Amino acid sequence: MWKYLLALSLLMLPSVSQAAPDITAVISEGIEQEASVTIIGTGFGSHTDNNTTRPYLASGWENFETGAADSIFSANYGPELVTNTSLQKSNSNYAAKGYYWTTPQSYTNVWGVAKNTPYMFGFHLPLATFQKKIFISGWFMFPEGFDSGINYDTSMADQTKFLCMTPLGTLGGSDGAKTYFQTRKDLVDIPLRTETEDGHLSEGNDDPLFNYSPMGTWHRFDIYVDLTKPEGQKIHNWYVDGKKLPRTHEFYNVDANLTSSGVINGFNYLSWLMYQFEGDDTYTWFQYMDDAFADLTQARVEISESATWNETIQVRKEIQIPLTWSDTEITVSTNLGQFASSDTLYVYVINDDGTVSPGYQITEGPQSRGTVPLGDMR
Helix, strand or coil: CCCCCCCCHHHHCCCCCCCCEEEEEEEEEECCCCEEEEEEEEEECCCCCCCCCCCCCEEEEEEECCCCCCCCCCCCCCCCECCCCHCCCCCCCCCEEEEEEEEEEEEEEECCEEEEEEEEEEEEEEEEECCCCCEEEEEEEEECCCCHHHHCCCCCCCCEEEEEEECCCCCCCCCCCCEEEEEECCCCCCCCCEEEEEEEEEECCCCCCCHHHCCCEEEEEEEEEEEECCCCEEEEEEEEECCCCCCCCEEEHHHHHHHHHCCCCCCCEEEEEEEEECCCCCCCEEEEEEEEEECCCCEEEECCCCCCCCCCCCEEEEEEEEECCCCEEEECCCCCCCCCCCCCCEEEEEEECCCCCCECCCCCCEEEEEEEEECCCC
């Protein structure tokens, strides 16, 4: 349990303009799911309210825990609502399941609507305007046997685009995902390939995706783009479980190519389980998704089991849902995700520039910043 009220002097520390985030106190009556938690410190920066129709500031958040997806998300058909606990993320009530059948199938989608269609995919967040800075995240699981069920076909390569940004409405009748995580069966010596894209400029990574996200286990995928930077410095970063994937480069190519690809003005359509090429009705190469999160900034709060933040290793992390945000105080709704309230956890604040605070331990007993004990402050 997070149970401590800290001395008033800790709340009065001065704000430092453009300083790195630093947490000095955490105030809460508990670490239960959706508990309100206040984080005190300096250098947090700002966070615009990007979701005026919901109590949180982030553009989108859906964990399916009620059994019915938020109406701010959309789809023509939608993925299936998963009620099989063995296929769900730890501590989750429901997940989503995507596939492209050969023939129509009956299922209940994540909005609780009965469907009969082969198109069991598509979970989208339309944005009111084109955005040049986007952080999008989701948890995904590819079941055991996925790599043998997805087959290479020269006429139509089996593939799945599962975390995507699209400039919808700018490319005539062929709006495809233009910055995405994709996995596909390719040549015989590349049994399963991870592919990303900046515009139509494909950047292949010959490491199979399962080197980073083994089948049968849940993993978090993030993309961060920033098209506000100068030419040649426009960011597109990909992460698996907090580890930045090794890439040929970390930036979009020249602006002329982004213009011809239709993405120079940004994106207005975000997707999880975007779509899949047609599978079959016997072996199925399902993909599973949970905890969809999107925002127009990389400013966010996360908890982790690790006392240090490191983008070179894979470490379990869970995004917390922002309710209020100022340079010195943030309130979040706790998202335990796969963690238990008894776990030793650390909270981090990331500002809009991507600078990360030192970890602040949030357990019931003696508190610590990083690994240095501060004593019981209750």
